[in-house]
């Protein structure tokens with residue numbers, strides 16, 4: 296048994312035989328009849344062996360792994376099988392393998408099956424591992440624009456894109472156990488780059504049960520059919536499910552969770568940017584210990600348990616995601632120190648305007664100056680992000696980005712101060728209660744819920760993002776309910792610009 300770090304480094308969590316069998320049974324049920332099978336990181340070969348067992352159409356099989364001990368164990372199991380001679384085992388590094396050449400001589404239809412390591416490059420970095428694509432290769436790789444610019448990515452995403460590229464132009468099936476988020480990124484990549492895909496599907500799989508991993512995982516199946524350009528994928532709850540629960544697809548330049556719902560409400564897709572209502576996120580400070588306060592016995596306390604005595608000028612009532620999600624928005628019991636009223640505004644004025652607050656910030660400078668995110672570099676000391684006129688609007692319509700519910704709340708000022716949110720809350724700024732109530736009413740309607748849920752992947756860490764919310768055209772939504780006039784009444788920016796234009 297490999298050491299724990301080594302196990303993580305190589306994603307060495309072998310697929311249990313019952314799961315491997317269930318995967319091959321499912322593929323057979325789908326009509327897969329491979330002439331050859333390839334398992335690119337075959338480990339101890341449970342999928343390879345299961346494929347030999349279940350597909351009597353096979354002429355050739357290849358298993359590749361970086362670990363010679365695993366290959367020896369596969370060899371041992373093959374020794375007792377008559378069809379063992381069909382199998383070629385290759386000791387090699389995935390990243391150094393020319394996959395198109397590897398597949399070139401194999402008869403079609405191909406089945407490329409497997410379970411690549413689930414580790415991320417950040418985890419590998421912290422282990423000091425070199426089990427990564429060669430950097431120069433990685434950056435030059437044509438099909439990898441989905442990955443560039445990202446600080447963290449799943450190694451399997453890189454591997455599976457390589458395999459997809461080598462299947463381009465071939466007839467076959469790619470069937471891979473992977474994180475569901477990775478499966479979606481692969482579909483995005485394939486659809487965006489017009490890969491010749493036929494049917495595709497995502498089958499839910501219990502990663503906790505099979506691998507002890509608490510992550511959403513699935514079997515991704517993609518049929519490669521030269522000349523085909525199918526851009527949808529059925530979503531099945533389990534490997535045994537016969538009926539899909541929804542259909543993912545490629546729409547409006549992204550992978551959407553439910554094409555049917557989106558097609559029904561396609562007139563609500565926003566084309567132009569909305570100048571009146573821009574979705575924002577709450578304030579980002581990356582220092583809850585010092586910047587977030589709680590009221591206890593009429594005094595502020597910070598998360599370090601210290602009593603905090605500072606001027607009220609920079610302290611705002613705060614609602615966290617959990618309170619917004621639960622609809623507990625009336626009486627915020629927390630506060631946030633907001634050091635700026637606009638991004639990059641000077642902070643040293645606090646020394647003069649609120650000396651006790653400045654002293655407090657200095658007393659916690661170690662925490663604040665030590666914030667790791669690069670966004671705080673070369674900024675005024677004690678800076679925060681996500682601040683602007685909108686932060687201090689008297690009314691907001693807010694939704695938690697974290698919780699698995701589409702529920703929009705009207706949030707008014709508290710004790711004459713605007714309420715601020717943590718950065719996991721998304722909101723629209725409003726100038727009056729009437730405006731906020733109109734917007735919340737529209738957003739909590741059935742059409743809006745259906746439309747938004749077409750974009751939301753509930754298994755994501757933060758399912759409801761500003762990017763998703765911005766897709767909904769509020770004018771069109773108001774039009775659906777015959778309330779365009781009411782909404783336009785509040786459309787102050789457009790009106791202001793129109794008024795300015797008419798002056799010249």
Ligand SMILES: C[S@@+](CC[C@H](N)C(=O)[O-])C[C@H]1O[C@@H](n2cnc3c(N)ncnc32)[C@H](O)[C@@H]1O
Nearest residue numbers: 305308309310336337338360361362388389410
């Ligand atoms: C999640 S396990 C899966 C093993 C096997 N596919 C299965 O389903 O049981 C990942 C496998 O990838 C192999 N592996 C990790 N990095 C590799 C690399 N760079 N090249 C080839 N194989 C690698 C590991 O040795 C391990 O056997």
